[in-house]
Amino acid sequence: MNSKNYETVIGLEVHAQLLTETKIFCSCKPEFGADPNTRVCPVCIGLPGALPVLNRESVTMAIMMGLALECDIAAVSEFSRKNYFYPDCPKNYQISMYDKPLCKNGFVEIETDAGPRTIRVERIHLEDDAGKMSHEAGKDSLVDFNRCGVPLIEIVSRPDIRTGHEAVKYLMRVQQILRYLGICDGNLEEGSMRCDVNISLRPAGSTELGTKTEIKNLNSFKAIEKGVEFEVERQRGVIEEGGRVKQVTNLWDAGSGRLVMMRSKEEAHDYRYFPEPDLLPLEVDEEWIAGVRDMIPELPLEKERRFREEYLLSNYDSGVLCAEKSIADYFEIVAESTGLAKKSANWVMREIMGALKNLGCAIKDFPVEPEKIAGLIVLVEDGIISGSAGQDVFAEMIKSGADPKEVVKELGLEQISDSNELEDMVDGIIAAHPEEGERYREGKKNLLGFFVGQVMKESRGKANPELARNIFIKKLGG
Amino acid sequence: MLSDDEIKHIEKLARIRLDGNAREKFKGQLSDIIEFVRTLQKVDTTGFESETRKTPFKPFLREGRDGGELERDKVLEQAPENKNGFFKVPPVIDKD
Numbered sequence: 001m002n003s004k005n006y007e008t009v010i011g012l013e014v015h016a017q018l019l020t021e022t023k024i025f026c027s028c029k030p031e032f033g034a035d036p037n038t039r040v041c042p043v044c045i046g047l048p049g050a051l052p053v054l055n056r057e058s059v060t061m062a063i064m065m066g067l068a069l070e071c072d073i074a075a076v077s078e079f080s081r082k083n084y085f086y087p088d089c090p091k092n093y094q095i096s097m098y099d100k101p102l103c104k105n106g107f108v109e110i111e112t113d114a115g116p117r118t119i120r121v122e123r124i125h126l127e128d129d130a131g132k133m134s135h136e137a138g139k140d141s142l143v144d145f146n147r148c149g150v151p152l153i154e155i156v157s158r159p160d161i162r163t164g165h166e167a168v169k170y171l172m173r174v175q176q177i178l179r180y181l182g183i184c185d186g187n188l189e190e191g192s193m194r195c196d197v198n199i200s201l202r203p204a205g206s207t208e209l210g211t212k213t214e215i216k217n218l219n220s221f222k223a224i225e226k227g228v229e230f231e232v233e234r235q236r237g238v239i240e241e242g243g244r245v246k247q248v249t250n251l252w253d254a255g256s257g258r259l260v261m262m263r264s265k266e267e268a269h270d271y272r273y274f275p276e277p278d279l280l281p282l283e284v285d286e287e288w289i290a291g292v293r294d295m296i297p298e299l300p301l302e303k304e305r306r307f308r309e310e311y312l313l314s315n316y317d318s319g320v321l322c323a324e325k326s327i328a329d330y331f332e333i334v335a336e337s338t339g340l341a342k343k344s345a346n347w348v349m350r351e352i353m354g355a356l357k358n359l360g361c362a363i364k365d366f367p368v369e370p371e372k373i374a375g376l377i378v379l380v381e382d383g384i385i386s387g388s389a390g391q392d393v394f395a396e397m398i399k400s401g402a403d404p405k406e407v408v409k410e411l412g413l414e415q416i417s418d419s420n421e422l423e424d425m426v427d428g429i430i431a432a433h434p435e436e437g438e439r440y441r442e443g444k445k446n447l448l449g450f451f452v453g454q455v456m457k458e459s460r461g462k463a464n465p466e467l468a469r470n471i472f473i474k475k476l477g478g
Numbered sequence: 479m480l481s482d483d484e485i486k487h488i489e490k491l492a493r494i495r496l497d498g499n500a501r502e503k504f505k506g507q508l509s510d511i512i513e514f515v516r517t518l519q520k521v522d523t524t525g526f527e528s529e530t531r532k533t534p535f536k537p538f539l540r541e542g543r544d545g546g547e548l549e550r551d552k553v554l555e556q557a558p559e560n561k562n563g564f565f566k567v568p569p570v571i572d573k574d
Binding site for chain 2: 021022026027028029035036037038039040041042045047053054055056057059083085086087133134135138139140141142143144145270272275279280281282283
């Protein structure tokens with residue numbers, strides 16, 4: 001934070017649900033929003049005698065994230081039991097990894113308002129998700145076990161983050177990479193990506209860590225930024241009044257925009273981790289790792305770099321276009337078809353992304369194919385239609401999905417670029433406005449806009465404004 | 479020897495409640511186990527890598543899917559109370 005006296009130290013734990021076909025230790029098929037307790041079996045609800053069998057796909061996806069974040073992949077890792085009693089956990093333990101995680105020592109590169117930063121990643125490990133509880137105020141709580149056993153990776157950062165802004169940038173990058181890899185849909189609201197924040201303050205310049213507090217239940221980027229600011233201010237207040245920060249867990253309440261204390265240090269959990277006796281240690285050989293490496297697509301930072309070099313786009317444009325892989329792919333088809341990278345970038349960033357926002361749809365559901373947008377851009381660039389007519393054509397294309405040339409013909413929008421036809425029109429307008437012509441010749445040059453406006457009006461927007469402008473200058477003289 | 483507070487903490491973690499006699503009995507037994515491990519820890523293991531489990535077997539991994547979901551009625555039968563397809567438990571506010 002911006003205090004002279006204290007430095008904020010933030011570490012993040014991200015839980016990401018993997019998009020595997022089956023759960024991590026059984027064959028149930030996860031499905032968000034399925035009827036409660038219909039996606040469960042003896043293994044994931046911990047019935048006596050049921051044995052877990054590790055899903056290969058979940059390991060492959062975890063290795064993929066490990067490689068994408070430049071981690072070391074352990075040749076041998078091990079599952080451990082984390083013991084606790086809570087109604088969302090029917091086995092009374094979570095199968096997680098403790099002292100032998102699958103991935104270690106990686107990093108995430110982020111762009112902040114203050115320039116680029118590298119946030120180290122301590123570890124990535126595999127574990128099973130718990131069930132989902134719903135609480136009715138003052139009434140019983142309800143439990144759905146469908147989520148039990150859905151594979152999670154937990155990505156643990158080092159305490160390298162200093163502000164709420166950086167925390168959000170880090171999370172956005174992690175979300176972006178998960179989505180590029182296609183291993184998690186990264187939906188904070190639905191909880192397929194969840195984030196816990198650890199925060200402490202220390203005197204500026206100190207290398208020791210202060211007592212940390214934890215915030216859970218942060219289900220939007222805005223909540224994370226606000227929650228961090230709120231907690232930093234709270235801790236600063238405690239310290240400045242001469243108090244000591246207690247190790248507590250806070251819950252973010254989105255409704256009131258406040259933190260609610262959940263648990264204090266006295267009740268700190270004692271999880272009694274021990275090696276999971278039902279699973280052998282996980283062995284990952286070089287061949288497996290090499291195979292996963294081949295599955296990794298071009299990642300956001302590489303793509304951004306290529307966009308800058310190949311299409312000569314700015315940092316900003318490359319960043320916006322590469323935020324989502326599907327948008328970047330769309331842009332590339334448009335740019336390749338038009339041969340006009342910057343124009344294509346502008347269209348995708350303004351018109352296409354604007355339309356997506358208005359329609360509330362993802363690019364994969366956008367009704368206009370990139371080849372057709374390319375066709376439209378070329379029509380405008382070649383002067384066949386005016387820029388404003390281009391907007392009308394675009395609007396029509398969204399409605400009908402039609403080819404731009406057909407739309408132009410249908411709406412009669414073809415630009416008048418025939419000099420003779422325009423000259424006739426210009427003559428008529430000059431004759432009808434002698435006074436304005438006089439004032440123009442006396443030096444009121446900005447009346448040119450008025451004249452061009454008249455020709456646009458008369459041609460119902462079809463006149464080529466550039467051409468009309470030149471004809472006026474020639475004819476009005478002065 | 480474990481203290482009474484430590485035994486009470488373990489009871490709490492295990493969700494069990496011991497009466498006075500049982501508590502004394504388990505205090506002795508648990509203390510003996512801890513003492514036994516303490517003795518083992520004195521062995522010099524320098525030069526040995528820590529291995530929790532050594533077997534000649536390779537872990538078996540599951541590929542693909544073969545179903546196996548239970549019918550919901552059978553699932554809900556496993557607990558005393560349910561409501562609208564959910565398990566019903568006493569109100570919980572504190573969350574792990």
